Amino acid sequence: xxxxxxxxxxxxxxxxxxxxxxxxxxxxxxxxxxxxxxxxxxxxxxxxxxxxxxxxxxxxxxxxxxxxxxxxxxxxxxxxxxxxxxxxxxxxxxxxxxxxxxxxxxxxxxxxxxxxxxxxxxxxxxxxxxxxxxxxxxxxxxxxxxxxxxxxxxxxxxxxxxxxxxxxxxxxxxxxxxxxxxxxxxxxxxxxxxxxxxxxxxxxxxxxxxxxxxxxxxxxxxxxxxxxxxxxxxxxxxxxxxxxxxxxxxxxxxxxxxxxxxxxxxxxxxxxxxxxxxxxxxxxxxxxxxx
Ligand SMILES: C[S@@+](CC[C@H](N)C(=O)[O-])C[C@H]1O[C@@H](n2cnc3c(N)ncnc32)[C@H](O)[C@@H]1O
Numbered sequence: 001x002x003x004x005x006x007x008x009x010x011x012x013x014x015x016x017x018x019x020x021x022x023x024x025x026x027x028x029x030x031x032x033x034x035x036x037x038x039x040x041x042x043x044x045x046x047x048x049x050x051x052x053x054x055x056x057x058x059x060x061x062x063x064x065x066x067x068x069x070x071x072x073x074x075x076x077x078x079x080x081x082x083x084x085x086x087x088x089x090x091x092x093x094x095x096x097x098x099x100x101x102x103x104x105x106x107x108x109x110x111x112x113x114x115x116x117x118x119x120x121x122x123x124x125x126x127x128x129x130x131x132x133x134x135x136x137x138x139x140x141x142x143x144x145x146x147x148x149x150x151x152x153x154x155x156x157x158x159x160x161x162x163x164x165x166x167x168x169x170x171x172x173x174x175x176x177x178x179x180x181x182x183x184x185x186x187x188x189x190x191x192x193x194x195x196x197x198x199x200x201x202x203x204x205x206x207x208x209x210x211x212x213x214x215x216x217x218x219x220x221x222x223x224x225x226x227x228x229x230x231x232x233x234x235x236x237x238x239x240x241x242x243x244x245x246x247x248x249x250x251x252x253x254x255x256x257x258x259x260x261x262x263x264x265x266x267x268x269x270x271x272x273x274x275x276x277x278x279x280x281x282x283x284x285x286x287x288x289x290x291x
Contacts, residue, residue: 014047030080031209032232046061053070083124083158086173087173088130089126090227091134106141113146117131121155123158125163129198135147154207163204167191167193172184210244211244215247223256226257229258242269251284255280
């Protein structure tokens with residue numbers, strides 16, 4: 001969650017049934033599944049939203065939410081997302097991309113063709129910028145292809161922060177001093193701003209992994225990074241997200257998940273590819289009948 005800009009919430013007593021109604025509402029819109037073990041997390045965020053909307057009770061807040069007054073659905077979703085991320089997170093997958101995935105994809109491409117890479121969810125931008133930086137540092141073919149990096153998230157506040165591209169020490173902890181000098185400019189109190197050329201190489205958009213009609217706007221990706229979000233979903237929303245992503249990919253395209261996420265348990269649509277650096281999943285190549 002991006003730090004809230006809402007008034008400090010006072011303790012509000014919320015009944016168990018009301019918490020369940022709210023969680024059901026969130027689940028239907030985002031796929032994120034919160035159970036009673038997350039009660040502390042839920043209560044804090046809900047109290048923040050009740051305070052921010054000036055609602056006197058859960059009932060009045062829920063009415064505001066259902067009417068989507070003042071874009072409250074967006075604010076609620078933004079408040080409940082977990083945006084934890086940093087540059088060069090799980091970089092063994094980036095290494096796998098330049099050591100194996102791209103050379104395989106190039107068998108079906110000609111010089112000048114586009115290579116479409118999708119970071120979803122991208123949170124505050126560290127992942128898509130890492131992909132761009134990694135390619136520039138480690139892939140000699142980088143100038144021979146038209147590389148399109150799209151970065152999407154459900155959280156509009158995270159997307160705004162991503163487009164601003166301002167980061168502190170925690171986000172940069174895996175980068176060498178040299179890399180920081182090359183790709184960022186120092187601003188104030190230890191914060192840095194991403195190089196404008198790098199920022200413009202990534203296109204940020206809002207997208208919801210579990211919203212089928214929304215996902216039809218995205219097509220023809222060669223590589224998808226969908227990392228560290230399915231852990232917040234239940235089996236049903238994981239399957240929905242996997243099926244939506246499948247439709248967004250080119251046949252033969254690859255998908256990378258987070259280290260604790262396994263496609264084999266989610267959907268049979270993808271083949272497992274084991275490389276020395278990482279296990280990734282592939283949308284099978286088209287068969288003769290075009291399927
Ligand atoms: C922990 S971050 C992962 C960021 C990055 N992929 C990484 O691994 O570092 C999880 C992100 O998932 C996003 N998210 C949650 N539900 C989503 C949905 N239904 N569609 C798209 N993004 C979603 C959240 O907004 C949050 O930014």
